[in-house]
Amino acid sequence: MEKLGLGFDLILNNNLIDMYAKCGNVKLACSVFDKMPQRNVVSWTALMCGYLQNGDANASLVLFSKVGTSNVKPNEFTLSTALKASTVLGVLQNGMQIHGVCTKSNFDSAPVVGNSIIDMYFKCGRVGEAARMFDTMPVRNLVSWNAMIAGYAHERNGEEALNLFREMQEKGEVPDEYTYSSALKACSCIGVVSEGSQIHAALIRQGSSYLAQSTVAGALVDFYVKCRRIAEARRVFDRIEHKNVVSWSTLILGYAQEDNLPESMNLFHQLRESRHKVDGFVLSSLIGVFADFALVLQGKQMHAFATKVPYGLEASVANSVLDMYMKCGLTDEADALFREMPERNVVSWTVMITGYGKHGIGYKAVKLFDEMQVHGIEPDSVTYLAVLSACSHAGLIKEGQQYFSSFCSNPHSKPKVEHYACMVDLLGRSGRLKEANELIEKMPFKPNTGHWNESEKIREKVKRKGLKKEAGRSWVEINKEIHIFYNGDSTHPLIEKIHQALREMEKRMNEEIGYVHNVNFALHDVEEESKVESLRYHSEKLAIGLVLVSGGVKGERMVRIFKNLRVCGDCHTFIKGLSKVLKIVFVVRDANRFHRFENGLCSCGDYW
DNA sequence: CACCTGGTGC
Numbered sequence: 001m002e003k004l005g006l007g008f009d010l011i012l013n014n015n016l017i018d019m020y021a022k023c024g025n026v027k028l029a030c031s032v033f034d035k036m037p038q039r040n041v042v043s044w045t046a047l048m049c050g051y052l053q054n055g056d057a058n059a060s061l062v063l064f065s066k067v068g069t070s071n072v073k074p075n076e077f078t079l080s081t082a083l084k085a086s087t088v089l090g091v092l093q094n095g096m097q098i099h100g101v102c103t104k105s106n107f108d109s110a111p112v113v114g115n116s117i118i119d120m121y122f123k124c125g126r127v128g129e130a131a132r133m134f135d136t137m138p139v140r141n142l143v144s145w146n147a148m149i150a151g152y153a154h155e156r157n158g159e160e161a162l163n164l165f166r167e168m169q170e171k172g173e174v175p176d177e178y179t180y181s182s183a184l185k186a187c188s189c190i191g192v193v194s195e196g197s198q199i200h201a202a203l204i205r206q207g208s209s210y211l212a213q214s215t216v217a218g219a220l221v222d223f224y225v226k227c228r229r230i231a232e233a234r235r236v237f238d239r240i241e242h243k244n245v246v247s248w249s250t251l252i253l254g255y256a257q258e259d260n261l262p263e264s265m266n267l268f269h270q271l272r273e274s275r276h277k278v279d280g281f282v283l284s285s286l287i288g289v290f291a292d293f294a295l296v297l298q299g300k301q302m303h304a305f306a307t308k309v310p311y312g313l314e315a316s317v318a319n320s321v322l323d324m325y326m327k328c329g330l331t332d333e334a335d336a337l338f339r340e341m342p343e344r345n346v347v348s349w350t351v352m353i354t355g356y357g358k359h360g361i362g363y364k365a366v367k368l369f370d371e372m373q374v375h376g377i378e379p380d381s382v383t384y385l386a387v388l389s390a391c392s393h394a395g396l397i398k399e400g401q402q403y404f405s406s407f408c409s410n411p412h413s414k415p416k417v418e419h420y421a422c423m424v425d426l427l428g429r430s431g432r433l434k435e436a437n438e439l440i441e442k443m444p445f446k447p448n449t450g451h452w453n454e455s456e457k458i459r460e461k462v463k464r465k466g467l468k469k470e471a472g473r474s475w476v477e478i479n480k481e482i483h484i485f486y487n488g489d490s491t492h493p494l495i496e497k498i499h500q501a502l503r504e505m506e507k508r509m510n511e512e513i514g515y516v517h518n519v520n521f522a523l524h525d526v527e528e529e530s531k532v533e534s535l536r537y538h539s540e541k542l543a544i545g546l547v548l549v550s551g552g553v554k555g556e557r558m559v560r561i562f563k564n565l566r567v568c569g570d571c572h573t574f575i576k577g578l579s580k581v582l583k584i585v586f587v588v589r590d591a592n593r594f595h596r597f598e599n600g601l602c603s604c605g606d607y608w
Numbered sequence: 609c610a611c612c613t614g615g616t617g618c
């Protein structure tokens with residue numbers, strides 16, 4: 001009787017740990033665990049899972065290390081959980097060590113363990129190791145296939161992901177919602193509209209209930225958004241019976257991507273009024289929209305909102321706020337937030353370095369780069385790109401060269417084409433053409449012709465698949481409203497007045513400071529006269545023209561213009577002249593950096 | 609007691 005009672009207690013308490021953990025109360029789960037007179041492997045594993053589910057991967061691994069000193073032997077679930085915890089932490093060495101334990105105990109042949117190992121290697125960037133695990137698994141299940149397809153899709157190797165998606169079905173495996181989600185993600189990263197549409201069509205044919213659920217249908221919305229088929233995305237979204245925050249935010253971002261900011265904001269307000277809770281994921285991506293469009297007011301409101309919700313302190317949310325301030329040109333606000341953030345990861349530091357780099361404040365970028373390492377945060381390849389670019393923009397040649405060589409000599413990192421391009425830029429800017437050439441020759445990639453082929457291939461693909469490439473556009477905020485202009489845009493109701501204002505400014509600048517058009521920046525295959533005309537149609541000039549005609553400069557000392565591509569040379573000269581003649585500061589954010597035009601000069605030093 | 613789907617920096 002007594003024995004039976006004890007056994008019941010054990011099962012009951014294990015269930016209690018699981019239940020409390022799943023309800024988000026790890027403390028209670030922990031106290032049950034502590035008070036148990038007797039524990040088995042399930043007790044340990046349940047609490048490890050509890051920590052993990054509640055975001056404390058570290059505590060999960062600490063507990064795992066204590067299993068060894070207890071009288072309990074870990075089983076396949078314990079090991080799988082430990083692997084997942086080290087995956088979340090992103091420490092490869094940790095995961096490899098546990099992989100070793102699995103191999104020694106023969107638990108690596110259990111699918112649940114093998115699947116976790118595959119996932120761990122993919123998330124740590126070891127694709128080869130992941131594939132080897134999959135190839136040598138004695139028993140595979142649906143999750144094994146899912147882990148592989150998800151892994152390749154995450155790696156942006158859509159072809160391999162889709163190969164496996166086909167192969168598993170040939171072998172008789174029936175895809176589930178995870179499989180479809182990853183397969184659709186693979187389709188969007190290849191940018192092949194037809195492949196994803198086929199999956200969509202198959203789901204319709206099967207009368208699949210997945211189309212009414214937010215997971216698969218949400219992935220389908222994302223797919224159409226990425227393929228720039230916003231109308232189709234909307235159709236799929238509208239038919240989801242149980243929408244969740246992810247499907248909402250996907251569509252919101254989709255409309256923003258199409259420059260349909262009114263619809264994007266409209267959906268956001270609908271989302272806020274709905275019963276769905278906005279979470280950290282949604283918040284950070286929406287703040288990303290405000291950053292892209294430099295919507296300072298909305299961005300600040302969202303920051304204020306973030307400080308009032310528990311998930312607002314998550315690094316991902318705080319990082320997006322940092323980035324928003326930087327992209328809006330508010331470096332002081334970004335700095336203040338950065339200093340008070342409780343948790344700063346590699347992205348936080350990279351955002352700051354990128355931001356200062358784009359503002360041409362190289363010394364601050366360099367200082368942060370050194371400081372982050374003192375704090376024990378290792379820069380990754382994006383951080384290096386940020387600091388190299390900052391050095392280039394600020395003319396810090398020596399520093400840039402030092403960082404580049406330390407990056408090259410690090411056995412854990414491999415410079416990519418972008419890093420070389422940045423260095424060539426840095427050397428070229430200081431007139432060290434010989435060194436720039438030497439660097440190009442030393443590159444482990446094929447220079448020029450190789451890139452040309454690659455970009456030709458992409459352009460060909462874009463044409464074939466009917467994808468749209470990003471059109472040049474600029475925008476300006478006047479009276480809290482965003483006005484977007486495309487190159488050659490003539491749709492604005494005030495377009496006549498805008499052109500008239502621009503012509504008047506040209507004339508005045510010509511008389512006062514000798515401004516002339518630089519037609520080298522115009523299209524090559526048009527007559528001289530229309531070249532001048534075509535320059536006047538550049539989106540950044542149109543945006544400035546609107547500021548002029550709407551009286552936006554009256555009483556304003558600063559005008560902010562934003563462009564998705566790089567500012568053109570003639571426009572650059574034009575705005576320099578305007579800043580002198582009108583005695584106004586123009587701040588232009590282009591794809592590459594910030595330009596601050598004041599009294600006829602630009603902060604970029606005419607090099608960008 | 610478990611593995612696989614959605615978010616932040618180039």
